[in-house]
Structure formats: structure tokens, C-alpha cells
Amino acid sequence: MQSQSEAKSGSAAVTAADFAALPVPESYRAVTVHKDEAEMFAGVDSREKDPRKSLHVEDVPVPELGPGEALVAVMASSVNYNSVWTSIFEPVSTFGFLERYGRVSELTRRHDLPYHVIGSDLAGVVLRTGPGVNAWKPGDEVVAHCLSVELESSDGHNDTMLDPEQRIWGFETNFGGLAELALVKSNQLMPKPDHLSWEEAAAPGLVNSTAYRQLVSRNGAGMKQGDNVLIWGASGGLGSYATQFALAGGANPICVVSSDQKAEICRKMGAEAIIDRNAEGYRFWKDEQNQDPREWKRFGKRIRELTGGEDVDIVFEHPGRETFGASVYVTRKGGTIVTCASTSGYTHEYDNRYLWMSLKRIIGSHFANYREAWEANRLVAKGKIHPTLSKVYSLDDTGQAAYDVHRNLHQGKVGVLALAPREGMGVRDHEMRENHLDAINRFRNV
Template identity: 90%
Template sequence: MKEILDAILAPDSSASDFAALPLPESYRAVTVRKDEAGMFEGLDAREKDPRKSLHVDRVPLPELGPGEALVAVMASSVNYNSVWTSIFEPVSTFAFLERYGKLSPLTKRHDLPYHVIGSDLAGVVLRTGAGVNAWKPGDRVVAHCLSVELESADGHNDTMLDPEQRIWGFETNFGGLAEIALVKSNQLMPKPAHLTWEEAAAPGLVNSTAYRQLVSRNGAGMKQGDNVLIWGASGGLGSYATQFALAGGANPICVVSSPQKAEICRRMGAEAIIDRNAEGYRFWKDDQHQDPREWKRFGARIRELTGGEDVDIVFEHPGRETFGASVYVTRKGGTIVTCASTSGYNHEYDNRYLWMSLKKIVGSHFANYREAWEANRLIAKGKIHPTLSRTYTLEETGQAAYDVHRNLHQGKVGVLALAPEEGMGVTDPELRAKHESAINLFRGA
């Protein structure tokens, strides 16, 4: 690995130099182990500790197949799917790997007694497989996490509709929280030149997800002037939704859980902010019954902030805890667009407020190829910025996942893989200088 890192750090390394590098037989990676999948049985989700289940192991280098690439990972990041994997919820990811392994002899490689996790990376291409023409060794890249087969016509208009659509590093093996990752070459995108490795690795999954969910016609199709309610507006996903709303001429109503998170939203440029803890919203009376009076109080507070208007779009991802309120406060004819369910998957809402007011619930999941590229292009142009607050080492990934699990973080948390320290990888300092304050907005938060 030292030769690979030396080549990446050298300013004059060529494609042929990278192609000539010997590949290691093994590499360090963050894993969960199949024989530990039952380790948290009987515990409440909050009691499950990623620090106990995530390991840094040395694993064999996977075989490179057609249309694939091996990438030296300089940095990665932690997403909620990393947390779900680490606590084996809602199911063990080994069920995904077993199912994928049955698809073909090539996918059989993924069905292993360990799972290398991680759905983001920034790094350098080491090798490409047969049929790859767009990328070569030495290219600086980031990777989006959409893995598809595209052997069915269902996915040809929207690749997210492919029957074999999976999230790399969550539903496939050989993910980005490692020194080397295996990806399909069509996952690769150019690394934004003005960002460091850790900054470039942070947006991938959440930025693309927020783009499809809020901006794309496959999601809410946000337009100028829309009032957009954003749950967790300073978090890993919500911080990008807040930026998209502001950049697109919409009015974000940012829901947060502390004064510190409220201040982050103000620094992003948002004006309408609700600290749900400070204002004491409790949408559930108990585990079985919601409290419609709290929905009404919440809706009244929103109208105070919007000059009497209800929200056109709700950017939903907490799920069970908030979904009833989200359906209620949306304006007549408005849209609740939902991805994930970090507080629970079984949503409950009063359907009268949906059908009689002609509202729409739109399901959204990651992004198709084009949406991922558009989202990355906005990062590369300095229109949308990474929301990296803190960086961990590979050995500290368990702690990073624990912090995300317990909502102790702001924005995104990064993980250094091969990068020996933070601050490396910038090749366009001029563009960076124009956006330095925005890039560092979440640092230390």
C-alpha cells in the first residue's frame, strides 16, 4: 500500500505509473462478520453499539471483473446505512449478499462471511476491467453508490427502477470504508478539484439522495417560491436539502433539535427554523397513539414563519415519529417525499388529510445515474458544498458510526482511509478560495 500511496502523493505520477504498480494481495477494511449477526439480539436499537460490531480486518483483494474498477480509497464517510449494517437492522446485510451471490458466477464473489461496508469514497483508480473505456489508472474519482445490472428494460428510463438495483457497500460487498474498493465503472464520477479527499467523499450518497428527493422530477420537483419543510435540516441528508432549497429559490423551514443545529442552519442562509426540542413537540402520546393537537400546533408554528402559508413539500426521512405530522401540515395538493425511516419503518397517518386534500406521498431512493452526476456537478462547480463536520481514522469507524447512531454529529462525518492526514487532495486552490467559508461551515460543529 505504501507504493500506491507514494504514487498518489507524487505530483507527476502518470497513468502508466499507476498501471505498473503491483496490487497487494490484501488490504485493510471495515467489516461486519456473519458469525456475529446475532450479537445484539434482544436489545433495543438504541442499545446496539457499532463499536462492538465493526472491525478493521485485513481482507483478500477481490477479483476484478468486466466493467469494474479497483479504487485506492483516500477517504470515505459514514451514512445511516453504515449504522443499519453495524446493528444488523432491519435485517442482517448478509441476507443481501447471499441473494446477490446467487445472481451469477461473478456476483458470487460478494457472498462472504464478512461484509466490507461503506457507500462513499474519494480516491484514485488503480485498475479497470475489460470493457472500461471512460476511466484509466490514476484518475481521481468519487463514486456514487448505485449498483445495477440493466439487463431488464425496466431500468432503462430510470436506472433506480432496475429490478437488480442495489446500494453498493450496503447490499453489495467491497465497499468504501477500506483502503481499496471494488466498484462498477459506471459508479465513478470526477472528484471535485477544489475539495480535499475527505470533503469530496462526504457528499456522495446524501447529496444525490437529496437531489432526487427534492429537485428531480422523480421526486418532489421543487420550484422557486416553494415552502419546503426539512426534518433534520442540519444533518447528513437534511443539510443538502437545505442547500438545494436555498439555491433553488425555495423557502426552507428547517426543523432541528438543538440551538447549535439551529445556528448551523442560519449560517447556511435559512431564516425559518424550528427547534422541536425547545418548543416541546411530542407527536406521540405513547407508543400506540399520536397526538393530532401537536400536529395542529406544529402547523400553526409553520404558518407563523411563512406568513400564513402551509408547506408545499415535506422532505421526510425520520419516518414513524414524524410522518403523521408531515401529512397533516402539507398544503392541499402538496407533496410528502420520503426516503429512509430512521425512527421506524411502520408509518401511521390520518388518511383523511391525504385523500380529501389531494396530497401526494412520493417514495424516493438514492438517485439514478443522471441525478447522481448532476448532484456531483453542482458540488464540483461550488454551487453546493460538503457538510463535513469531523473526520475519523479507519480504526475509529466504530466510534463514527456510534456518533451517527446517537445523533451526536452535525452534517456528515468522514473517515480517512489511505490519506495520511486531513487537508490533502486539492488541485484547484483558486476555486477553493472562493468558497472556503462555505466548505468549512460545519467544521467543528
């Protein structure tokens, strides 16, 4: 599929009307999980659950387009950890989310199906818009953020993340981005950065917006110049964007990684203070029930060696159970622990004396509102923040991509090609791309 800026007929560009006239197929290829397989991993340890067994690539019917919605031809998508959770039916099956959403209105009943089209990122071209959509038209090249809201309650109008009907598209809704077509609300759409290929543009969405709210936004930690910021998993899908935001915002990231290779990625991003927790042998838990405060203290001492004697102002937390006790301990008096995800476990344990007596704060952060996502995407479009894409898979190989993310065999983000026939397509601003090529390819070159 060609976009408006690619397709020419003589000297006249293809118009929105031309795109609107394109026939929409009755079905499309999509990555799904099946409701009747939700118990397939019962009794299996989380780490041993294999997304390659649960993810299907199959033809599904094109959903009805409703008011305020857009149908997008997906050129590329990416795998996030929520795709892994969906594929292994943890912490719960996502079909419960679809059932509850289906009860909201007659229109949302479309989402309650025996299959779930997953995926919370996309880069593509608008094909159709529903009634009431004025800001976007067929042919527009877009990326999508994954916040889905109804906004019928007053609760969501200062911060849409507080809407009672707030959901994550492709995780708590159907018709996600790991597919040839996707159904989104029009207020999920943002302009595709011109200097990036389809797969590069699809990679930042969820994690970039999440890191922006968690670290930069006033709804999160409100990072400022000079802050010492401890970033767990600093070369990973989420941490790699937090590291970039810290560096771009004049803060000092202390990057925690688990290998020499990941440490090298952080150095290439510009970070200097790096802790390889495996090489230095940190073990924050003595056993399944008991943490080791001596390891917290050793960790805090190492941080001060890297910061000239200062404790961290902000901890960018997302591993959860494994690291949370240490995170609370090492934060400076009056500092902030901002947390999301909990990929190592949702039950956090910490010594509250180090929180209450030192006036520290724990802030919960979840994805981002439209404005935060727009600002995060704008920084990508301006070349201030770069994709952290390391590898690209075909749609048929999404199961392997999710397996690699589940087993932490990846760096940064992994992309998935949908309608784009090959990598490297979709670039509009070649001059700008050339100026940032090393940074764009940083995670591919390690």
C-alpha cells in the same frame, strides 16, 4: 499514494500506464462485519446496540476485478446511516443481501462471503479497470456514488433505480468504501471536485445524491422557485443537503432541528425559518400507540407564522414513524410528501382524510440514478453545494464514528481517512477553494 496531478518526475507527469503498473497487494485493510456475529445484539434495544462491538478493522483479500469494474485506492470515505444499520444488523442482517446477490451470476458469487466490507462513499484514485471500461483509467481522481445495477432488464432503462437488480453498494453488495481499496462498477464513478480535500470530497456522495433526487429531480418532489419546503433534521447528514438545494433553487426551507447549535448551523447556511422542536416541545405521539393531532395543528400554526400564512408545498421526510402523521397534516392541499430512510421507524401512520380529501401525494424516493448523482456531484464541483463535514476519524476508529451517528452525536457528515495519511490532502484548485472556504468549513466551525 500520489495521483496523476501530484506525481511528477522532472517535467513529465506520471501517466495512466504508470499507475496501471503499480503492484496491487494481495490483501487490504477494511471495516467489516462478520456473518457469525449477526445475532450478537439479539434482544437488545436498537438504541443500545453498539457499532464499536460489531465493526472490525482487518486484512481481507483483494477481490477479482471483473468486466465493467474498477479497483479504487480509497483515500477517504464517510459514515452513512446504512453503515449504522449494517453494524447493528437492522432491520435485517446484510448477509442476506450478499447471499441473494451471490446467486445472480458466477461473477457476483465473489460478494457472498462470511464478512462484509461496508461503506457507501469514497474519494480516491483508480488503480485498475476491468474489460470494457473506456471512460476511466488508472490515475483518475474520482468519487463514487452507491448505485449498483445490472441493467439486463428493460425496466431500468428509463430510470436505473427501477432496475430489478438495483442495489446499494457497500450495503447490499460487498467490497465497500470504508477500506483502503474498493471494488465498484465503472458507472459509479464521477470526477472528484478539484477544490476539495479527499475527506471533504467523500462526504457528499450518498446523502447529496439522495437529497437531489428526493427534492429536485422530476422523480422526486420536483421543487421549484418559491416553494415552501419543510425539512426534518435540517442540519443532519441528509437534511443539510436538502437545505442547501432549497436555498440554491430559490425555495424557502423551513428547517426543523433539535437544538440551538443545529439551528445556528441552518442560519449559517442561509435559512431563516427555523423550528427547534425540542425547545418548542412538540410531542407528536401521546404514547406508543396514539398520535396527538393537537400537536399537528400547533406545528402547522407555527409553520404559517414563519411563511406569512402559507402551508408547505413539500415535506422532505426521512425520520418516518415519529413525524409522518404531522408531515401529512401540515402539507398544503395538492402538496407533496417525499419520503426515504425512516430512521425513527418504518411503520408510518397518518390520518388518510388529510391525504385523500386534500389531494396530497406521497412519493417514495430511494438514492438516485447515475444522471441524478452526476448532477448532484456537478453542483458540488461548481461550488453551488458544499460538503457538510463536521469531524474526521481514522479507519481504526470507524466504530466510534458509526456509534456517534447512531446516537445522533454528530452534525452533518463524519468522514473517515483510509489511505490519506492526514486531513487536507488532495486539493487541486486552491484558488476556488479559497473562495468557498467558509462554506466548506461551516459545519466544523459551529
